[in-house]
Amino acid sequence: MIEDEDIAILLNDLFDIYGYDFTRYSKASLKRRIIRLCALDKIPSYAELRYRVRTDETYFKRFVEEITVNVTEMFRDPSFYKSLREDILPVLGTKPFIRIWHAGCSTGEEVYSMAILLKEANLLRKSLLYATDLNPSVLEKVRKGIFPLNQMKQYSESYIASGGIHDFSMYYTAHYGQAKFDKELAEKIIISTHNLVSDSSFNEFDLILCRNVLIYFDKELQDRVLKLFDESLGTLGYLALGTKETLKFSAVQSKFRQLNREKIWKKII
Amino acid sequence: MEENHLKNSCRALLIGGSAGSLQVLFNLFPAIKPDFTFAVIIVLHRRNSGDSALSELLSTKTLAHTLEAEDKDPILPGKFYLAPADYHLLIEKNGTFSLDYSEKVNFSRPSIDVTFESAAEIYGPSLVGMLLSGANEDGTKGLLTIKKMGGKTVVQNPETAQMPFMPQHAISHHAADYIYNIIEMADFINNLR
Numbered sequence: 493m494i495e496d497e498d499i500a501i502l503l504n505d506l507f508d509i510y511g512y513d514f515t516r517y518s519k520a521s522l523k524r525r526i527i528r529l530c531a532l533d534k535i536p537s538y539a540e541l542r543y544r545v546r547t548d549e550t551y552f553k554r555f556v557e558e559i560t561v562n563v564t565e566m567f568r569d570p571s572f573y574k575s576l577r578e579d580i581l582p583v584l585g586t587k588p589f590i591r592i593w594h595a596g597c598s599t600g601e602e603v604y605s606m607a608i609l610l611k612e613a614n615l616l617r618k619s620l621l622y623a624t625d626l627n628p629s630v631l632e633k634v635r636k637g638i639f640p641l642n643q644m645k646q647y648s649e650s651y652i653a654s655g656g657i658h659d660f661s662m663y664y665t666a667h668y669g670q671a672k673f674d675k676e677l678a679e680k681i682i683i684s685t686h687n688l689v690s691d692s693s694f695n696e697f698d699l700i701l702c703r704n705v706l707i708y709f710d711k712e713l714q715d716r717v718l719k720l721f722d723e724s725l726g727t728l729g730y731l732a733l734g735t736k737e738t739l740k741f742s743a744v745q746s747k748f749r750q751l752n753r754e755k756i757w758k759k760i761i
Numbered sequence: 762m763e764e765n766h767l768k769n770s771c772r773a774l775l776i777g778g779s780a781g782s783l784q785v786l787f788n789l790f791p792a793i794k795p796d797f798t799f800a801v802i803i804v805l806h807r808r809n810s811g812d813s814a815l816s817e818l819l820s821t822k823t824l825a826h827t828l829e830a831e832d833k834d835p836i837l838p839g840k841f842y843l844a845p846a847d848y849h850l851l852i853e854k855n856g857t858f859s860l861d862y863s864e865k866v867n868f869s870r871p872s873i874d875v876t877f878e879s880a881a882e883i884y885g886p887s888l889v890g891m892l893l894s895g896a897n898e899d900g901t902k903g904l905l906t907i908k909k910m911g912g913k914t915v916v917q918n919p920e921t922a923q924m925p926f927m928p929q930h931a932i933s934h935h936a937a938d939y940i941y942n943i944i945e946m947a948d949f950i951n952n953l954r
Binding site for chain 2 (some may be wrong): 641704710
């Protein structure tokens with residue numbers, strides 16, 4: 493049994509030794525992830541866990557990768573992607589150059605979905621997609637653009653539901669149970685580590701996507717991150733959140749207007 | 762005695778269900794008196810669509826409005842909350858919900874076990890967990906945790922369940938304090954303090 497105090501001490505260690513700050517993450521989820529990791533790795537006690545995280549940097553990396561949630565999929569919530577196609581991309585298309593930031597992109601399924609949308613709108617060549625996450629190991633997967641082949645049937649259905657009219661398999665080559673996505677898509681993706689907790693704004697964007705990341709943060713950290721997004725958006729830029737996330741009750745709420753039923757906001761000042 | 766009673770008064774009623782449980786709720790909810798003083802939190806296995814038609818549907822059967830739980834919503838007494846599709850629903854110490862899009866548990870997201878275990882830790886003896894019809898093992902572990910933390914557990918009588926597997930699984934693992942049909946469940950809820 494791991495007590496709340498134990499977790500607090502562990503989080504302090506992480507900050508002191510490695511500079512990662514998880515203290516403003518949602519406690520319930522964090523605790524569940526830590527207990528799950530102990531069961532997975534057969535770690536018998538809290539003391540043992542703390543010792544390994546403190547002394548073994550390889551294990552620390554695994555720890556960070558496992559306590560953060562890296563579950564994602566392509567074209568998740570097809571109606572959201574449909575709205576990107578129909579409402580957002582035509583507006584972005586009037587710009588000479590399009591900058592998009594996927595904040596907390598995990599293994600990159602959403603980034604590749606976006607690249608496909610841009611390609612189909614004939615905008616990919618003048619776009620750059622910045623994909624950032626705090627885990628270097630998941631970013632390696634974004635770079636490769638290789639996803640499990642057994643997911644493709646579902647992704648293809650979501651792609652069609654999002655308004656896609658092509659054969660989804662034209663975007664990847666199947667190889668030994670993996671689907672490797674077109675190089676053309678990856679060429680426009682810029683990959684970098686970025687920690688939403690501690691790092692600052694690094695560019696000005698036309699569209700920021702951060703879906704199902706804020707749910708893991710407490711209110712205070714959510715506010716900080718939303719401010720960071722506000723600072724990183726140009727006037728009339730767009731911010732897209734997960735289906736259960738909102739700008740309501742946040743400090744930046746008054747600067748944004750929600751577009752439609754999808755969780756997409758436009759910066760109005 | 763009085764003090765003890767107060768300390769253990771029910772703060773939350775959790776209801777978990779899978780296949781065949783919606784009909785149970787439709788029969789159960791109209792029988793619940795509206796003056797209850799705890800939060801009712803419902804976790805149902807459902808299709809992965811983002812629409813909230815289910816909470817509207819449930820609202821028509823209850824006198825209170827059923828809200829789909831949103832991230833960081835405060836959990837208020839006297840309200841019905843429904844776990845949103847395709848997220849796990851967790852309870853924070855400060856009495857708010859948080860959502861989690863991690864791996865499915867028992868092939869399910871939301872998983873009944875995840876919410877039950879999370880709530881057991883927060884509410885301890887002030888929690889009641891109820892498990893309805895279903896064809897999945899989800900819920901048993903959660904009920905056991907609720908029991909361990911001092912809460913009470915109710916399982917639908919499998920003979921009255923459209924899908925008896927889930928309640929039977931809980932009973933076989935000694936996770937049920939009470940085994941009730943729908944009328945007994947309504948009675949039990951109306952007498953919860």
